[in-house]
Amino acid sequence: MTHAVAAPTLKMGIPITNAKLGMWLFLGTEIMFFTAFIGTYIVMRMGSLGWPTDTNVTHINILFGGVNTFVLIVSSYFVVVSHDCLLQHQYAKAWRFMLYTLLLGCLFLGIKSLEYAGKFQHDILPGHIPENNRQAMDKVVNQFGKLVDRRLQADAVIAAAKNREEAPKTRELQKAALDARIAALTEKKEKGLTPEEVKQLNDATALSKLSAEYVSLKEHVRSNLSLKVDYAKFDDIRKEDNPSSKYDPVSLEEVNGKVEELLKDKDLGPLASGLSPAHPILYGNLFASNYFLMTGFHAIHVIIGLYMFLMVLMKGHRLNISDATLVENIGLYWHFVDLVWIFLFPLLYII
Amino acid sequence: MSEHEHHESHGSTYFKVFCTLCVFTAISVVADIVHLPSKFLLGAIVLAVAVAKALCVMAYFMHLKFERAWKYLLLVPTTIIALAIPISLRPDIGASYYVQDIPQLHDYPEHEASVAHQGGHH
Numbered sequence: 001m002t003h004a005v006a007a008p009t010l011k012m013g014i015p016i017t018n019a020k021l022g023m024w025l026f027l028g029t030e031i032m033f034f035t036a037f038i039g040t041y042i043v044m045r046m047g048s049l050g051w052p053t054d055t056n057v058t059h060i061n062i063l064f065g066g067v068n069t070f071v072l073i074v075s076s077y078f079v080v081v082s083h084d085c086l087l088q089h090q091y092a093k094a095w096r097f098m099l100y101t102l103l104l105g106c107l108f109l110g111i112k113s114l115e116y117a118g119k120f121q122h123d124i125l126p127g128h129i130p131e132n133n134r135q136a137m138d139k140v141v142n143q144f145g146k147l148v149d150r151r152l153q154a155d156a157v158i159a160a161a162k163n164r165e166e167a168p169k170t171r172e173l174q175k176a177a178l179d180a181r182i183a184a185l186t187e188k189k190e191k192g193l194t195p196e197e198v199k200q201l202n203d204a205t206a207l208s209k210l211s212a213e214y215v216s217l218k219e220h221v222r223s224n225l226s227l228k229v230d231y232a233k234f235d236d237i238r239k240e241d242n243p244s245s246k247y248d249p250v251s252l253e254e255v256n257g258k259v260e261e262l263l264k265d266k267d268l269g270p271l272a273s274g275l276s277p278a279h280p281i282l283y284g285n286l287f288a289s290n291y292f293l294m295t296g297f298h299a300i301h302v303i304i305g306l307y308m309f310l311m312v313l314m315k316g317h318r319l320n321i322s323d324a325t326l327v328e329n330i331g332l333y334w335h336f337v338d339l340v341w342i343f344l345f346p347l348l349y350i351i
Numbered sequence: 352m353s354e355h356e357h358h359e360s361h362g363s364t365y366f367k368v369f370c371t372l373c374v375f376t377a378i379s380v381v382a383d384i385v386h387l388p389s390k391f392l393l394g395a396i397v398l399a400v401a402v403a404k405a406l407c408v409m410a411y412f413m414h415l416k417f418e419r420a421w422k423y424l425l426l427v428p429t430t431i432i433a434l435a436i437p438i439s440l441r442p443d444i445g446a447s448y449y450v451q452d453i454p455q456l457h458d459y460p461e462h463e464a465s466v467a468h469q470g471g472h473h
Contacts, residue, residue: 014421014424015419015421016418016421024422024425025425028425028426028428028429029429031426031429031430031433032429032432032433032436035433035434035436035437036433036436039433039434039436039437039440040436040437040440042437042445043437043440043441043444043445044444044445046441046445046446047444047445047446047447049451049453049456062380062383066376066379066380069376069379070373070376073369073372073373073376074369076369076372076408076412077365077366077368077369077372077412079412080361080365080411080412081362081365084360084361084362084365087360088360131455131459132455132456132457132458132459132462133458133459133461133462134457134458135455136462251465252462252465253465279462280455280459280462282455282456282459283455331412331413332413335408335409335412335413336413338408338412339405339408339409342401342404342405342408343401343405345379345401346379346394346397346398346400346401347398349383350379350382350383350393350397351390351393351394351397351398
C-alpha cells in the first residue's frame with residue numbers, strides 16, 4: 001500500500017473545501033428531487049377540474065402547519081448560532097444550541113405525526129377516498145362487510161372455545177352456527193334461561209340482525225350497478241355472481257342515513273361501531289398522494305438531519321473548532337430542509 | 352483551520368434574519384385568515400412571501416451572499432433542470448387541449464347539489 005498524501009483542504013478551482021463542495025453538489029440534486037414533486041403537484045392541480053381545499057374535508061390544519069413552519073425557522077436559526085459559537089470557540093454554547101435544534105426537529109416530527117394520525121383516522125389516504133356517490137356507497141358496503149366478517153369471526157371463536165370445538169372458518173358456516181345457536185336458545189326459552197343464556201341469546205340476535213342489515217344494504221347498493229357491458233356477454237359464472245337485484249336503487253344519503261341509524265341503535269350500535277358514513281371528495285386521492293409524497297419525503301429528510309445532529313452531539317466535550325466544517329455542512333443541509341418546508345407550507349396548507 | 356481563528360460573530364445579523372422570517376410567516380398566516388377577496392391574490396401573496404423567505408435563508412443562513420461566483424456555476428444549471436420537469440409536464444397534464452373525460456365527475460354534481468340542499472354541511 002502506498003502512503004496517501006493528505007489532500008489540501010483548499011485547492012485550485014472552486015475556493016471551498018471538498019466537503020462543502022460535496023454538500024452543495026448533493027443539495028443541487030436535492031433541489032431537482034423536490035422540485036420534481038412540487039412541480040408535478042402544481043401541474044396536476046392545474047390540470048384538475050377541482051381540488052379539495054375545504055379544511056373540513058381534507059383535515060389539513062393550518063395551525064399545525066404554521067407552528068411547524070415557525071419550529072423549523074427557529075431550528076434553522078439555532079443551527080447558525082451553533083456554528084457561529086463554534087467559530088467563536090464557545091464550544092459548550094455551540095453544543096447546547098445543537099441540542100435545541102435536535103429537540104425542535106423532534107417537535108416538528110411530533111406535530112407532523114399528529115397530523116398524519118388525523119389523516120389515518122379520517123381515512124384520507126391515497127386510494128381510500130371515494131370520489132363520487134357510487135364509490136362512496138361502495139366504500140360503506142365494503143367497510144360494513146369487513147366489520148360483519150370480523151364480528152362473525154370473533155363470535156364464532158368465542159362460541160367454539162366454550163364448546164371446545166374448532167371454530168368454523170367461512171362466513172357461511174359461521175352464520176349457520178350462529179343461527180343454530182339462536183334457534184337452540186329460543187327453543188330452550190320456554191323452559192327458562194339462565195341470565196347468562198339470556199345475554200347470549202340477545203348478543204347472538206343482535207349480531208344476526210347486523211348481518212341481515214348488511215346483506216340488505218349490499219343488495220340495495222348493488223342494484224345501483226350500472227353495468228355498461230351487455231349482460232348477455234357475461235359468462236354463466238359471472239351471472240351467478242351478479243344476479244339482478246330485486247331492490248330499488250338507493251341514494252348515498254339513504255346509505256349514510258342507514259349507517260347513522262345503525263350507530264344510534266340501542267342493540268346494534270355497539271356492534272356497528274367502526275362503521276362511518278362516506279362522503280365523496282373530488283380529486284381526494286390525487287390530493288392525498290401528493291400530500292403524503294411531499295410531506296413524507298420531507299419528514300425522511302428531517303429524520304436524517306436529526307441523526308446528523310446526534311452525531312455532532314455525541315462528540316460532547318470533544319466538540320471543537322475542527323468540527324466547524326462538519327457543523328457548517330449539516331447546517332446547510334438543515335437550511336435546505338427548512339427551505340423545502342417554506343414552499344410546502346403555502347402550497348399545501350394555504351392555497 | 353487558522354482562518355477561523357479571528358472569526359467575527361454574525362450573531363446580530365442572524366437574529367435580524369430570523370425576525371424577518373418570523374414576520375414573513377406571520378404575513379402568510381394572516382393572509383389566509385383574513386379571507387382575501389380572490390384566491391389568486393392569496394396564492395400570489397403567500398408564494399411571494401415563500402420566495403422572499405427562501406432568499407433570506409439562502410443568502411444569510413446558507414452564506415450564499417458571501418460566497419464567490421462558484422455558487423452560480425452550481426445553482427443555475429440545477430435550477431434550469433429542476434424547472435424543466437414541471438414545464439415539460441404542463442402541456443399535456445396541466446393544460447390539455449382536448450376535452451377530458453373524467454370518470455369521477457360522472458355523478459359528482461349530484462352530490463354537490465344534495466350537499467347544497469342540506470345546507471352545505473358534511
